[in-house]
Amino acid sequence: DQQVKQNSPSLSVQEGRISILNCDYTNSMFDYFLWYKKYPAEGPTFLISISSIKDKNEDGRFTVFLNKSAKHLSLHIVPSQPGDSAVYFCAARENTDKLIFGTGTRLQVFP
Amino acid sequence: GAGVSQSPSNKVTEKGKDVELRCDPISGHTALYWYRQRLGQGLEFLIYFQGNSAPDKSGLPSDRFSAERTGESVSTLTIQRTQQEDSAVYLCASSWTGMAGANVLTFGAGSRLTVL
Incomplete structure (x- = not known):
């Protein structure tokens, strides 16, 4: 049972435009959500997080939105840059320190 | 060390053999995790x-x-009598817990296991 779902395996965006990556979850007990970015042959690196008591968190070009009623979160990257090309994983935490990850979305930003 | 260190970075083994994968977490991190990523997943x-x-x-x-x-400190993941479906990148992560907020996991680069 996939508790964290990323339904789009890939996304292609032009440089300078907005990238929107989506994530859905099923467990209403999740209290934190995180986004990780992964380049080939490297481990995932932390990007941004949001608490379940908030609906938005912003860090530079990256903004995460949380819609608890819809059990949906999204990551916005604006403006997108070629260096943002990577696989993005959504992750969620349920009261413990264990993170449940989604299947990832491969973002490609082209010039 | 400055980051999470994993070894070996690559391991090719024959079906039925045992393998050991090692993880050195960040010093002071109390929590340690193992994840794996199979191809396309x-x-x-x-x-x-x-x-x-x-x-x-x-x-x-x-x-x-x-x-x-x-x-x-160090963790070892052991897979006995390996099967082809065990082929994956095995990722180790560590974090410092006990503080408020989301615990941020720091990942190593992974150990790529290929079972022939």
Whole structure:
């Protein structure tokens, strides 16, 4: 049972435009959500997080939105840059320190 | 060390052999995790160690998989009688817990296992 779902395996965006990556979850007990970015042959690196008591968190070009009623979160990257090309994983935490990850979305930003 | 270190970075083995994968977490991190990523799939949770508590082994796919951690340092993931479906990148992560907010896991670069 996939508790964290990323339904789009890939996304292609032009440089300078907005990238929107989506994530859905099923467990209403999740209290934190995180986004990780992964380049080939490297481990995932932390990007941004949001608490379940908030609906938005912003860090530079990256903004995460949380819609608890819809059990949906999204990551916005604006403006997108070629260096943002990577696989993005959504992750969620349920009261413990264990993170449940989604299947990832491969973002490609082209010039 | 400055980051999470994993070894070997690549391992090719024959079906039926045992393998050991090692993880050196960031010094001072009390929590240690093992995940794996099979080709084209997401990060699959395997096992989680937190201090002296009993590990959460709920993600281990079979009894061929086991892991140990020495205190709050090195961990070893052992796969016995490897099968082709065990081929994956095995990722180790560590974090410092006990503070408010989301615990941020720091990942190593992974150990790529190929079972022929």
